[in-house]
Amino acid sequence: MAFLDLSNLEKVFGTNRVVKDFSLGIDKGEFVSLLGPSGCGKTTVLRMIAGFETPTSGSIHIDGQDVTAQRTNQRAIGMMFQAYALFPNMTVADNVGFGLRVKGIPKPDRDARVTEMLQMIGLPDLASRFPFQLSGGQQQRVALARALAPQPRVLLLDEPLSALDAKVRVSLRNEIRQIQRKLGITTIFVTHDQEEAMSISDRIVVMNGGIAEQAGAPFEIYNNPRTRFVAGFVGTLNVLTATVENAEQGLVSVEGQTVTLATGAITGRKGDRVALALRPEAIRLGRDHGRPIVLPATIEEVHFLGSVIRVRVRVAGTVVALDTFNRPDQPPPPLGSVAEISFAAGDAILLPD
Amino acid sequence: MTRVFAWTAFLLGVLFFALPLAGMTEFSLKMRRGEYSFDAYRRVFEDQRFWDTFSYSLILAGATIVFGVLLVVPTAYWVRLKLPQARPVIEFITLLPLVIPAIVIVFGYIRLYNTSSVLPLTGSALGTDVLLTMGYATLALPYMYRAVDTGLRTIDVATLTEAAQSLGAGWITILARIILPNVLVAVLSGAFLTLAIVIGEFTMAALLNRPAFGPFMQLLGANRAYEPPALAVIAFAITWGCMGLIQLVTRFSKHERAKV
Numbered sequence: 001m002a003f004l005d006l007s008n009l010e011k012v013f014g015t016n017r018v019v020k021d022f023s024l025g026i027d028k029g030e031f032v033s034l035l036g037p038s039g040c041g042k043t044t045v046l047r048m049i050a051g052f053e054t055p056t057s058g059s060i061h062i063d064g065q066d067v068t069a070q071r072t073n074q075r076a077i078g079m080m081f082q083a084y085a086l087f088p089n090m091t092v093a094d095n096v097g098f099g100l101r102v103k104g105i106p107k108p109d110r111d112a113r114v115t116e117m118l119q120m121i122g123l124p125d126l127a128s129r130f131p132f133q134l135s136g137g138q139q140q141r142v143a144l145a146r147a148l149a150p151q152p153r154v155l156l157l158d159e160p161l162s163a164l165d166a167k168v169r170v171s172l173r174n175e176i177r178q179i180q181r182k183l184g185i186t187t188i189f190v191t192h193d194q195e196e197a198m199s200i201s202d203r204i205v206v207m208n209g210g211i212a213e214q215a216g217a218p219f220e221i222y223n224n225p226r227t228r229f230v231a232g233f234v235g236t237l238n239v240l241t242a243t244v245e246n247a248e249q250g251l252v253s254v255e256g257q258t259v260t261l262a263t264g265a266i267t268g269r270k271g272d273r274v275a276l277a278l279r280p281e282a283i284r285l286g287r288d289h290g291r292p293i294v295l296p297a298t299i300e301e302v303h304f305l306g307s308v309i310r311v312r313v314r315v316a317g318t319v320v321a322l323d324t325f326n327r328p329d330q331p332p333p334p335l336g337s338v339a340e341i342s343f344a345a346g347d348a349i350l351l352p353d
Numbered sequence: 354m355t356r357v358f359a360w361t362a363f364l365l366g367v368l369f370f371a372l373p374l375a376g377m378t379e380f381s382l383k384m385r386r387g388e389y390s391f392d393a394y395r396r397v398f399e400d401q402r403f404w405d406t407f408s409y410s411l412i413l414a415g416a417t418i419v420f421g422v423l424l425v426v427p428t429a430y431w432v433r434l435k436l437p438q439a440r441p442v443i444e445f446i447t448l449l450p451l452v453i454p455a456i457v458i459v460f461g462y463i464r465l466y467n468t469s470s471v472l473p474l475t476g477s478a479l480g481t482d483v484l485l486t487m488g489y490a491t492l493a494l495p496y497m498y499r500a501v502d503t504g505l506r507t508i509d510v511a512t513l514t515e516a517a518q519s520l521g522a523g524w525i526t527i528l529a530r531i532i533l534p535n536v537l538v539a540v541l542s543g544a545f546l547t548l549a550i551v552i553g554e555f556t557m558a559a560l561l562n563r564p565a566f567g568p569f570m571q572l573l574g575a576n577r578a579y580e581p582p583a584l585a586v587i588a589f590a591i592t593w594g595c596m597g598l599i600q601l602v603t604r605f606s607k608h609e610r611a612k613v
Contacts, residue, residue, distance in 0.1 A: 052515055072518040083509055085516035089534040098530075099520035143516075150520060 001064060003028035003186055004049070004154055009058035011044050011210075018044045020210040022058070026203075029184040031177065033197035036207035037233065042190045043158060045207075049188065050156055051075050062153050073102075078147030078185075080160040084139040086131040092118070092142050093127040099150035117145035120179060137168040144176060148183065155180065157189040161196060173200050194234045198222065206230045228275070228351045237277045238320040239351065244272040252276070255295050255316050259345045266350060275351040282347035283322035285311060285333065291342035299339055302332045313341060374589070381582035393579035397587065402569055407552075410566035413482065414551035417489040418544045421497045424490065426540065429501045430532055433510045447498040450491050455556040458491060463560070481561050488557045493550050497543035504539025505532075538603050545595035553588060 002025030011019040019041040026032050034042035047053040049060060051072035059068045067075050078099075086095050093114050100110040118124045121141040131139055140160055147155060157176070161169045177200040180187050191197050197204050198218040205215040206229070214221060214230045225231035242252035242259065247268050250261040254276060266274055284291055297313035297320065309324050309332050322341060333339055384392040397403050432443050450458070462484055466474035474480035490497075510532070517527045533540065558565030570588075574581040 050515070050519060052518075072515070073521045073523055076521075077519055079516065079519035081512050081516060083512050085509065085512040087513060087516070087531055087535075088508065089531070089537075098517070098522075102521040102526060146516075146520070156519075 001061060002026055003030075003063055004188075005059075005061040006045070006049070007059050007061075009045065009048060009060070010056045011041070011048060011053060012056045018210050019048070019055075022210070022212055024205060024212065024215065026186055026188065028063075028186055031180055031187045031189065031200060031202045033189045033191055033201040033204045034207055035191060035194055035197040035204050035234070037192060040207040041210040042192075042207045046156055046158055046188060046190045049154065050077055050079055076150070076153045077156055078150065078152035078154070079156045080140065080143050080147050080158065082159040082162050084131070084136070084143050084163070086139055086142055086146070088131055090130075091127065092123070092129050092131070092134070095131070095142055096145045096149050098146065103150055113149055117149050120148075121145045121175075135168075136164050137172055140164065140172060141175070144179065148179070148185070153186070155185045155187040157187065159190055159192070161191075161193075169196070176200065198234070204234075206233060208233070222279075223349075225277075225349065225351075231277050231349060231351055236280050236321055237349075238280065238283070238318070238322075240276045240278065240315070240318055240320070242274050242276045244268050244270055244274060246270065247272075254293070257293050257295060259293055259348060261345060261348065261350060277349040277351050278320070278343055278347060279349075280310065280321045280323040283320065283341050283343045285313075285322060285324055286340055286342065288342050291344045293345060294340050294342045297339050297341045299333045299335055299337050302335065304332060313339065315341065377582045378586050381579060381586055384579040393583035394587070397573075397580050397583050402564075403584075406564050406566045406569035409564050410552050410554075410558075413486055413489060413565070414548045416482075416486045417493060417551055418547050420486060421490045421493055421547055422540055422544065425494070425497045425501050425543070426533060426536070427528060429498060429505055430510065430528065433502075433505050434514060443498075447494045451495050455488075455492060455554070456560070459488060459557045459560045462488060475561070481563060485557055485561050485563055485565075488561075489547070489551045489554060492554065492557070493543075493547040496546040496550070500539045500543030500546065501536060504536030507539075508532075508535045538599065541602055542599050545592075545599055548595060549592045552591060 004026040006022060006024045006026075009019055009022040010017065022041070022045055024032075034045060036042045044053060048055050051067070051070060051074075055068060059066060061067065062075065062077075087098065090098065093111075096117050097110045097114045100113055105113070114127070115124065118127055121144060123138060123141055123145075126134065126138065126142075131142070134142065140163075143160070160176075161173055164172060173196060189197070189201065198221075201218055203215060204218055204221050206213045206221060208229045214226045216224075221230065221234055225234060231237050240254050242254045244266060245251040245253050245258060247266050247270070250266060252259050252261060252266065252274060259276070268274065287294055295315050297315045299311060300314050300319060301312040303310040303312075304326070307326055309326055310321060311324065311333065312319055312321050314320075320341065379389075381393050382389040382391065384390060384396075428443070432440055463475060464470075466472050466480075466484055468476040474484045513531055513535075514527055517531050522530070552566050553570070554565065555567035555571055559568045559571070570581065570584050573584060
């Protein structure tokens with residue numbers, strides 16, 4: 001059994017089945033993200049682990065102990081919330097020491113632990129401040145220290161970065177990951193931001209409609225999506241319609257070009273339509289060595305993003321997005337100009353129905 | 354033009370409230386013929402009944418506040434946290450004392466808790482005091498509930514509760530260490546309103562035959578000329594003193610400043 005074991009979890013609110021037969025095993029020290037759109041059930045799963053919601057069916061085990069019927073305050077979990085949730089009437093030190101005080105830790109030990117935690121989050125001088133005297137990023141750091149101070153078995157993060165501005169988000173997520181690695185604490189992170197999930201997770205569970213569509217390492221999820229939803233939700237995806245020419249040999253045609261996919265990759269008969277997906281970074285503007293499939297295109301939109309330029313081109317009836325690196329000697333193509341795009345068959349992802 | 358209207362309305366308001374008060378205060382100082390004096394106040398303070406009834410009402414006000422806080426804070430908290438759909442019903446119930454006259458409530462009490470009932474509270478002085486405290490708590494319910502509910506609205510009750518639970522806290526710790534300190538100013542304003550109500554309440558205390566301040570004021574008002582306005586001024590001073598205390602508590606409560 002995994003350190004944190006969720007087995008066949010179900011949650012029904014009235015007539016609405018929010019979580020359906022959700023099973024997941026998380027190893028000790030692993031950082032797992034639950035990723036999905038609003039209403040997919042990710043927060044409900046987290047809240048069931050925390051004990052804020054009771055599963056309609058299924059079980060939750062932490063370190064071999066069945067905690068399904070246990071109250072939240074008996075589960076030894078730490079949690080960070082989107083709204084920080086620092087206690088407004090307490091100073092930073094009191095907030096961090098709250099869990100220790102509830103546990104009955106003597107004051108000298110408590111103070112030492114609070115100091116250690118504040119040093120860990122880089123705010124040793126703010127112990128006597130009140131939450132309203134801190135910035136959003138500082139408040140969330142304190143919330144992290146508070147959650148970790150009682151040495152919980154599992155750390156639960158409920159979209160803790162959503163209320164922060166972009167720069168603080170990136171620095172804090174890296175900080176959270178560093179601290180998590182250092183302490184080796186099993187962590188579950190709920191987010192709808194796929195970039196955030198991919199950047200810090202050991203494993204991502206992509207959820208949709210209350211079920212886990214796919215679980216795997218970020219690299220695997222991004223490059224080998226198992227469902228059309230995962231492919232579309234994680235990263236940007238261009239979907240081209242292809243026609244099967246010879247299923248056994250893996251031959252399909254896209255806009256008159258024959259593309260050879262891996263043998264056995266496709267099923268179906270000649271003339272059947274299949275969906276081929278391509279990530280923006282797999283497509284080049286113009287011809288390129290190693291990308292033998294070339295299609296004519298018209299430039300529709302150009303977005304200069306700094307180091308990367310995202311270009312949207314129209315290929316027959318489909319709009320395709322592609323990324324190119326910014327080069328000062330190569331200005332972006334003018335809108336409406338005719339160009340070519342190229343890609344390799346190996347980069348194409350065959351989407352299941 | 355708008356400013357002129359605003360100032361006119363303000364001045365009219367001040368005159369409406371301040372003029373009778375000034376007239377009453379002036380009258381309370383005219384006990385000695387031809388000159389102003391504090392004779393009426395001296396007479397009031399020299400009367401032992403004043404101290405007896407005032408201290409009795411003060412003790413009962415304290416008991417009412419403690420009972421009210423213990424009843425209202427957990428109720429308002431629970432309704433906000435777990436039963437938001439029951440809020441209109443609870444609000445309606447807490448408003449009932451405003452539409453049901455105190456005399457009706459106290460007759461109900463007397464019928465229910467008389468000496469021949471299952472719970473004969475009126476059979477002893479202590480029992481009647483308990484009954485009177487419950488009655489006062491009922492009268493103060495609309496103010497106490499609203500004050501506490503408004504205080505709870507300024508904090509994220511659900512998230513703070515969940516944060517405390519995740520740190521191992523139980524319900525009593527959450528209420529005592531997280532919720533109550535964060536709505537303390539609201540609770541205090543409810544408490545001071547309760548104090549003002551209890552100090553001036555007449556009907557219940559008179560019908561239950563208890564030596565409270567309200568019946569004493571009525572007795573004095575029926576028999577004397579200058580002491581009643583002096584008593585009214587004293588009552589106002591107590592109320593304003595309480596309001597000042599609320600402000601003081603807010604000012605000294607550091608975290609409360611964040612909400613301003």
